[in-house]
Amino acid sequence: MHILVTGGAGYIGSTTAALFLKAGHQVTIFDSLSRGHRPAIPEGARFVQGDLGDRGALNTLFQMGHFDAVAHFAALIEAGESMEKPALYFRANVAYSQGLLEAMLAHGVKRLVFSSTAAVYASKNAPLDEGDPYGPANVYGETKLMIETMIRWHAKRDGLKYCILRYFNACGATLDDQGRAVRGEAHQPETHLIPLTLQVPLGQREAIRIFGTDYPTADGTCIRDYVHVLDLAQAHVLALDALDERREMVYNLGNGRGYSVREVIDTARAVTGHPIPAIEAPRRPGDGATLVASAEKINDELGWTPRYPDLHSIIESAWRWHNSHPKGYREDGR
8 A cells, every 4th residue: 555644754653654664555755844854754665845735746746646545644733832823733734734635535545544632632530532522722632623523524525534543642762673762752842741851861951840730630740641652653554454444433542541740750760860850830821631541442443552551661762762862863964
């Protein structure tokens, strides 16, 4: 199968593209490199640099590609930034995704695996399942929910077959057979808790900030479900295969276990052997108290089970990546 991977130079997209290739698929990556990295693109994938908002480039891509399916990762993903620049997020995420859907359907491509998020849900002090109420706490989550709605309507009207995968907190790094980190998080600027925390023992910041200590949780800090990027990627491979027989799927992807901000920091201290000072700060707009997944549905229907559920192991793999790539992919000049 020939798969178009939008955003395939990004953290999750590149990891998934590598697994698609390993599964025997042909892969073309379409990425602007505005936030992705060329060195993250797996060997064996064809790369086309372009902007998802460029309708002409999209049409040319589909005319040349003869794709069987699309895995759509390309998006702006920072919740805090989305609250500061909502118009940017509505344009880059919603409008550009609609353009992609139009190009797909115009060229007869009717299989889609979509990268969504747990941020579509309202916060809940229990594992969230796919039937729980929506209630995005930030513009980022709202844009993903809007894209999900567009996908459903195109499925009803145009025969699109889809799988929507709602990620919880992606983390960890890909290691080779010798245990060396080959692919990991490299956002510019970085806003995710685990890499930010690991910047302290790297000497890149003096302390980690805890945004909000008065949430209705055991230690007053936000609780999140952390799922290894390789587990997320494997779910996409399963979902693509399942579209042979299923027309519409929506699944949560998480470990079903929540960790507070303080627990993540404590685990990073244990992994790195560094004290990692923490500074308490006010809450940030758009942060929900608790987001933890119930992934029973995808386990029952597709047999997906996280292979790397342990937080210590996740952070250990991330530490190997950041310790060996302290400047991410940028240190090689690309």
